[in-house]
Amino acid sequence: MGTHASDAMHDKQPVITEPSPQTPIAAQLPDNLRCIRDRVGHSADIIIRESSFAALGKPMAVVYTDGLVDVTVINDFIMRTLLTASAPLDGDQDPIAVVAATMLAVGEISVLTNMEQVFDHVLSGDAAIFIGGSTSALSAGTKGWKDRGVSETSVETVVRGPREAFSESIRTNTALIRRKIKDPNLWLESFKIGDVTKTDVAMMYLRGVAKDSLVAEARSRLLKIKIDGIFESSNIEEMIQDQQLTIFPTLYNSERPDVIAMELTKGKIAILVDGTPFVLVAPALFATFLKASEDYYHRFDISTLLRILRYAGFVVALSAPSLYVAITTFHQEMIPTQLLISLSAQREGIPFPAFVEALIMEGTFEVLREAALRMPRSIGSALSFVGTLVIGQAAVEAGIISAAMVIVVAITAICSFVFPSYDLSNAIRILRFPLMALAASFGLIGIFIGTLLIIMHLNSLQSFGIPYLSPFAPLELAKQKDAFLRLPFRKLFNRIRVMKDRA
Amino acid sequence: MNEQLTPRQLMILVAYFIIGTTILVVPSALAAEAKQSAWILQLAGTGSGLMLIALYVQVFKRNANSNLFQINERLFGRWIGKGISLTIALLVFVFCAQVLYYIGRFVTTQIMPDTPSEAIHVLFIITVVVGMRMGIPSIARTAEIYFPWVLLLFIFFILFIMPDIRVNQLLPAGEFESMSLVRGALQVMSYSFLPMFVTFASLNAAYDWRSSMAKAFVYGTLLSGVMLTVLVMVSTMVLGPDNTTTQLYPTYVVARKINVGNFLQRVEVIVAFLWFILIFIKLILYFDVVIMGIAETFRITKHAKTLTVPVGLLIAIFSAVVYPDYVYQQEWDNTTWVAVALLIGLAYPIALLFLSLFRKRKAAAK
Amino acid sequence: MAAVIVLLLTVSIAALELPRLWTGGAKKAVLLYVCMMAAGNVAFAARSFGYALPNPSDWMRVGLAPMTEALTRLGLIAS
Known part of the structure; x- marks a missing residue:
């Protein structure tokens, strides 16, 4: 199996691969090369450079994938070394081992013993070196493909903090x-x-x-x-x-x-x-999704407040339309009288009950949101602006929807972007609709039942064995300093403690 | 690890259970007995409750790590034990139906008169079934999550109602006959404490018996005792003793009176949320007794969760049967209920205690 | 009618639950489940046709009558 000569220098574990049928490397070089050419179907980007190994006078070939390798390394450090190696070797020493040990000026080297490994390495960007007469091959680390490089984050932007983002490599x-x-x-x-x-x-x-x-x-x-x-x-x-x-x-x-x-x-x-x-x-855990990295880059006072705002935004994004529907349909007595009068004046000519209004608006908004993702950038922002404002305004004036509903939907939409995690906001988008249905059928009781079901569900979830709503339930007071509030750094990062393995 | 209840969760569950249906039913009963001194009865009830808790904890401790039904089989022998377990399961089944009835009647008379109570029954029983399937640890955690909000709501309730409190409604204090005290305390015990034994015993396997667990019971009792006493006092002070007697749900009527700056009015539904959480937990704890009782008796504990749907269905159906009308309910609650509660909350645990001691002595003698 | 809807619902829920149980070897659970579901459906149908269901509270009232007597006489219950 491949011995990684570089293991002693790096603290890395060996590559874990799946076992596969083993095609041995033939002693005759032409057999190996034919095998390679057949397997890749003579693909034009798999380059096979045949030449002669100077030190032994044996045929030699270097196989690599054009586009995945850094050609300079191959030319300067592999080809040149092997083509001009002078010191003659004993015939009975394995040439591959000698080359590996003494001749290649390349950082990563591994000895390959079967063709599957050769394909793995070549197709990952390494160069495989075959020497006629040897039943193993050598892989040299020559990876060097075009990368997007380290660029700015597009999805998670911050006001203060590093802007680097990962790349695809x-x-x-x-x-x-x-x-x-x-x-x-x-x-x-x-x-x-x-x-x-x-x-x-x-x-x-x-x-x-x-x-x-x-x-x-x-x-x-x-x-x-x-x-x-x-x-x-x-x-x-x-x-x-x-x-x-x-x-x-x-x-x-x-x-x-x-x-x-x-x-x-x-x-x-x-x-x-x-x-x-x-x-x-x-x-x-749930608390992880409601944190933003910025919490740690600003002072603790503003971070705590912003975090509380985020939690409030979460609740609003989930339940605002449902609350509106429930209160205006079942519990009008809760609304202060002045507001009630203006609300009912607005709803005067609307043909739909509040629930249908809410469904229409929310549905329209979801459609707009999806469409905005796929529109070409030039049209995108203009159209979504137009969509929400103009359509909303037009709908109100046409008497299809009440202005209050538009406001509620707008607030909901804005709040659903307050928390940084896209996955969680997807969950909210889905949950909003059943909650609205419950609100329309049972009023605030319905919302109560809905939130109860959601909380019970969240409590039954685990992430790698840890209850999803920790540290809120079960309540661990020690962890509270970073879950909801954000206490000053002196209290947070005491030191990185070693955690004992709990059963 | 996830199956254990923490002491804090236990305390919260105990507190919820004690307040649960009691808050809906008991204040008017207490006011009927002692008029303006109803709160003293509540205190007496809480005190006797503490003594009952002491008895229960003794039984729990001596039978640690086994739930009620396993205890039955162990102490009474296999078949009598199973019979008793099944009887308890059936009794608590009726309790479930009754609690569902209370919820339905509360909602349909006070909040949404146009909704048929069957719809409310179905809604709540579905939630109970779903909750039960997620397991008691999830329920305990849910109770924990709601706890700060329960406290907050309670405090706001009291705060907002302060302007309407007239302390002189509590006078003259202490004017009641001693039998009223006993009867009032008994009412409190039948709703809050006596059913606790079978309910929390069926969870016994999930306790890790350290002293903090016993303390959890005590703290839960004290906390709920304070809350209940305050609530009874407040409803007497705001409504007056006669009104408290005649109203179906005096605390709810008090909540109706909240009026903050003419802006925050008629927010009694929010206060109702408080009762709903508590009653829901009580209902689901009762439900757990029924499910575990049947599962243990027929030895299908691993698949107990599948029983939830049929039992839920039956409870929903019987919730419309169990109290044919209001008069029946009042009659039954005042008489038979007390008898049942005393049976399963006093006689039964005492019997279990004796049997546990007896068995221990026999085992020690060998 | 309501009874038919309930029957359909219970059958569909059973279809989701039971196959897993049966092949998992929990025959007793399946039996109990089917019995109780059947009882529930019968009870619901009976109610929707107007037959009165037996009331367990009645049984308890009758069964515990001696005890309630004693308690009333002791004054612990005020009727």
């Missing part, structure tokens, strides 16, 4: 995290998941801070994944989350290194997937 991403945490306890385990895509997936954690049981559990779940292709971290998310029927997310994701680094220092694990800038964090 997993190595860039792990590097970005290492820039934030320079502790040798930051361990990285890598996996190849996906039978066809063989996507690189890495799990990072701070050893000693993250619970061993959590790490073991995450590792076993990742190893259990059986799927053809992994294209996005959401594919991984679906496969490793706790098996429960829920619309609420139980794994957090972010495209910002500082967020991920902060979560790592709290004892969570990060799962990076090659090909996507969105990195997963496990376990993720």
Whole structure:
């Protein structure tokens, strides 16, 4: 199996791959090359450079994928070295081993023993070196493809704080995290998941801070994944989350290194997937989704207030239309008299009951929201502006909808963007409608039942074994200082303590 | 780990249970007995409740880690034990139907008169069934989440009603005959404390018996005792003793009077939320007794959750049967209910205590 | 009619629950479930046709009559 000569220098675990049928490397070079050409169907971007190994006078070939490799490394450090190597070797020493040990001026080297490994490495961007007469091959790390580079975040913007975002290359991403945490306890385990895509997936954690049981559990779940292709971290998310029927997310994701680094220092694990800038964090509790990284970049007083605002926004986004429908339909006595008069004047000519109004408006708004995502950028903002304002205004004047309803829907929409997590706001979007139905049938009692059902459901959820609504229930007073309020740093980051493994 | 109740959760569940249906039914009964001194009766009830709790805790402690039905089989022998378990399950089944009836009647008479009470029954029983399927730990956590809001609502209720309080309505204090005291305390005990035994015993397996658990019972009792006494006092002070007697739901009528600056008016539904949470928890705890009772008797504890739907259906149907009309309800609540409560809340635990001691002595003698 | 709707609902819920139980080996649970659902449906149908259902509170009242007598005589209950 591949021995990684670089293992001694890095603190990384060996690559964990799935066992596959082993095609041995033939001693005759032409056989190997024919095998390769047949397997890739003579693909024009798999380059095979044949030449002669100077030191032994044997034929040699270098195989690599054009576009995935840094050609300079191949030309200067592999081709040149091997073509001009002078010192003659004994015939009985394995040339590959000697080359590996003494001749290649390349950082990552591994010895390959079967063709499947050769394909894995070549198709990942390494160069495979064959020498006639040897039944192993050498893989040299020559990865160098075009990357988007480290750019600004588009989805999670902050007023104050770093603007870097992850890119699609997993190595860039792990590097970005290492820039934030320079502790040798930051361990990285890598996996190849996906039978066809063989996507690189890495799990990072701070050893000693993250619970061993959590790490073991995450590792076993990742190893259990059986799927053809992994294209996005959401594919991984679906496969490793706790098996429960829920619309609420139980794994957090972010495209910002500082967020991920902060979560790592709290004892969570990060799962990076090659090909996507969105990195997963496990376990993720309800409180996690209502935090923004900015909470830690501003003073604690404003952060606490903003957090409370966010929780209030969450409640409003979920229940505002339902409350409006319930109170105007069943409990008019609760509205102060002046307001009641103007409300009923507004609803005077409206043909629909409040519930239908709410449904129409909410439905229209959802449609607009989806459409705005897919419109080309040039038209996008103008059209959504037009859509909401003008259509709303026109509908009010046409007497289809009351102005109060438009206001309620607008407030709901704005509040649903207050909390940073897109997954959670999706859950809210879905839940709003059943809640409206309950409100329309049973008034405030209906809303009571609806919220009770939602809370009971949330309480039955777990993220990697931890109750979803911790630290609110079961109540852990020690953790309260960062859940709802945000106390000053002196009280938060005492030191990163080692957590004992609890059963 | 997730199956254990924390002491805090236990305290909250105890407090909710005690206030539960009591708050709807008892204040007018107490006012009928002792007019303006109703709150003294409530205090007496809470005091006797504490003694009952002491008895229950003794039984729980000596039979730790087994729930009520396992205790029955162990102490009474297999078949008599099963018979008793089943009887208890059936009794509590009737209680469930009654609680559902109370909720339905409260909502349809006070909040939404046009809604048929069957609809409310169905709504609540569906919620109970769904909640039960999520397990008692989830329910306990839900109770914990609602707890700060329950307290907050209660405090705001009292605060907003302060302007309407006339303390002189409490005078003359202490004018009641001693039998009234006993009867009032007994009423409080039958609603709040006597049913507690079977309810919390069926959860006994989930307790981790340290001293903090016993304290949880005491704190829960004290907290709810304070809340109930305050509520009874407030309704006497705001409505006057005669009105408190005649009103169906005196505390709700008090909530109706809240008027903050002519802006916050008629917000009694919010206060009703308070009662709903408490009653819901009580209902679901009763429901747990029924389900676990049947499951243990027939030995299908692993699949107990499947029983929830049929039992829920039956409860919903019987909730319309169990109290044919209001007169029947008053009659039954005042007489048979007290008898039943005393039976399962006093005689039964005492019997269990003796049997536990007896068995221990026999085991020690061997 | 309401009874038919209830029957349909219970059958659909049963269809969701029972197969998993049956193959999981919980035969007793399935039996209990079916019995109780049947009882529930029968009771509901009976009610919607106007037959009065037996009232368990009545049974309790009758069964505990001696005790209620004693309690009333003791003055612990005020009728």
